[in-house]
Amino acid sequence: MMKNRPYIIDNVKTEVGEVPVVATKWNRRDRLDTLKVRWSIGRMKYRIIPGIYAVGAPDKSSRVFVSANFKLSFDHLRKGLAGQDAWILVLDTKGINVWCAAGKGTFSTKEVVRRIRIHHLAQVVDHKKIILPQLSATGVAAHEVKKMTGFSVIYGPIKAGDIKAFLEAGLKATESMRLVTFPTVERLKLIPVDIFYAKYYMLAVPAIFLLLSGFTFGKYSIDLAFSSGWKTTINLLTGYFAGCIITPALLPWIPFRRFSWKGLTIGWLAAILLAFWGMLGTNMPEIISWFLMIGGLSSFMAMNFTGSSTFTSLSGVQKEMKTALPLQISMVSLGLAGWIITKFIVI
Amino acid sequence: MNAFVYLPDVVTLELNVDKCNGCRMCTIVCPHAVFEIENKKAVIRSKNLCMECGACAMNCPEQAITVKSGVGCAAGILNGLLKGTEPTCDCNSSGGNCC
Numbered sequence: 219m220m221k222n223r224p225y226i227i228d229n230v231k232t233e234v235g236e237v238p239v240v241a242t243k244w245n246r247r248d249r250l251d252t253l254k255v256r257w258s259i260g261r262m263k264y265r266i267i268p269g270i271y272a273v274g275a276p277d278k279s280s281r282v283f284v285s286a287n288f289k290l291s292f293d294h295l296r297k298g299l300a301g302q303d304a305w306i307l308v309l310d311t312k313g314i315n316v317w318c319a320a321g322k323g324t325f326s327t328k329e330v331v332r333r334i335r336i337h338h339l340a341q342v343v344d345h346k347k348i349i350l351p352q353l354s355a356t357g358v359a360a361h362e363v364k365k366m367t368g369f370s371v372i373y374g375p376i377k378a379g380d381i382k383a384f385l386e387a388g389l390k391a392t393e394s395m396r397l398v399t400f401p402t403v404e405r406l407k408l409i410p411v412d413i414f415y416a417k418y419y420m421l422a423v424p425a426i427f428l429l430l431s432g433f434t435f436g437k438y439s440i441d442l443a444f445s446s447g448w449k450t451t452i453n454l455l456t457g458y459f460a461g462c463i464i465t466p467a468l469l470p471w472i473p474f475r476r477f478s479w480k481g482l483t484i485g486w487l488a489a490i491l492l493a494f495w496g497m498l499g500t501n502m503p504e505i506i507s508w509f510l511m512i513g514g515l516s517s518f519m520a521m522n523f524t525g526s527s528t529f530t531s532l533s534g535v536q537k538e539m540k541t542a543l544p545l546q547i548s549m550v551s552l553g554l555a556g557w558i559i560t561k562f563i564v565i
Numbered sequence: 566m567n568a569f570v571y572l573p574d575v576v577t578l579e580l581n582v583d584k585c586n587g588c589r590m591c592t593i594v595c596p597h598a599v600f601e602i603e604n605k606k607a608v609i610r611s612k613n614l615c616m617e618c619g620a621c622a623m624n625c626p627e628q629a630i631t632v633k634s635g636v637g638c639a640a641g642i643l644n645g646l647l648k649g650t651e652p653t654c655d656c657n658s659s660g661g662n663c664c
Contacts, residue, residue: 320620321618321619321634321635321636352593352594352596353596353620355593355594355620355623355624356618356619356620356623356634357623358623358624359623359624360590360624361624361626373593373594376596391593393598396593396595396596396598397596397597397598398596398597399569400569415640470569475570475571475572475573476572477639521639522638522639522640524637524638524639525636525637525638525639525640525641527569527637528569528596528616529569529570529571529597529614529616530571530616530637530638531571531572531575531576531615531616531617531637532617532633532634532635532636532637532642532652533575533576533577533617533633534571534572534575534576534637535637535638535639535642536642536652537572537575538572538639539639539642539643543643
């Protein structure tokens with residue numbers, strides 16, 4: 219057990235039994251785990267066992283911080299508590315981070331109440347205050363928790379890194395601590411999730427294109443499939459990455475509010491470059507077909523980034539999708555049909 | 566000033582000022598500073614910044630705020646369309662990756 223939980227450094231006796239003490243510094247293993255989680259390698263395996271944990275040497279008057287059982291959420295909290303003596307109450311959010319779990323209903327009033335009760339929090343501390351991350355408010359009704367358990371919910375800052383300042387200010391968060399931002403670094407961190415959106419299609423689709431490239435006027439040549447087919451792989455990947463890497467990275471600097479338009483813009487800019495390098499083919503129908511496919515693909519992938527963004531509303535995304543999705547599907551299907559036709563018909 | 570504003574005039578957020586008791590909870594939980602307090606009552610300062618996360622409505626003890634909250638996520642909406650449900654990013658069942 220301890221072998222898989224290197225962040226536990228000790229145990230402390232309390233009225234409710236032994237409680238694990240956790241480190242406030244990340245070791246090499248934690249950093250490696252973080253990297254793996256970001257790149258979706260066994261991401262869902264990194265769950266923290268729900269329950270009470272200690273930081274430093276807490277007593278009955280120490281603060282209680284509530285967290286999700288997603289490893290990154292927990293890691294950021296314990297790092298943010300460096301130098302403090304505090305308790306952490308970890309909920310069972312099914313391994314999902316605070317904000318998403320609150321949206322999905324696993325970081326909920328019910329779960330907070332349940333954990334306070336089954337872990338006998340009232341016996342661990344002699345005060346009636348718990349500190350929750352602000353972004354959990356989507357799923358937790360503070361007044362309901364108070365009604366059901368007697369514990370007052372105080373919403374702490376969004377980032378665990380601000381906890382020290384929050385405590386020093388007497389449990390007050392400044393306005394900037396309460397605002398969610400979306401700087402370049404944060405956007406870049408979220409890109410890997412979308413890269414794996416297509417999963418095995420990323421290999422299957424280029425492979426089919428590679429095979430189809432062997433056709434000219436309906437005759438097949440396996441040599442041609444390999445000598446010119448690699449271009450189709452580059453074109454497809456360009457469309458895909460234009461939407462899921464370049465657009466998110468440059469997000470605030472690309473005109474248009476709709477993510478689908480942003481993606482189309484970047485996709486077509488990339489297609490223009492590819493056309494100059496002769497990657498899109500030699501005849502006009504083929505080039506146009508590629509523009510349609512690359513544009514549609516990039517636009518769709520960019521639209522998907524609304525899921526990672528921190529400011530898009532459900533109503534807004536629904537409005538955007540109503541026009542964008544049919545357009546993207548038409549572009550890709552028309553482009554695909556056009557491209558296949560050029561392989562079988564003399565132009 | 567803000568490059569991170571999404572589509573204008575679509576947000577479903579509503580505030581009934583008559584019900585407001587001035588507890589400030591909405592100003593605390595909102596991650597986009599949509600609310601402010603004027604004369605001891607909440608007012609909506611910038612509706613277009615709202616991302617419909619629902620934290621304000623959830624934490625309003627007087628139920629003065631309504632908003633149709635949900636995931637502002639294209640994949641989630643598509644997921645819902647395919648399954649015939651509300652927009653959902655619930656991908657636990659497949660055991661795959663999730664936000």
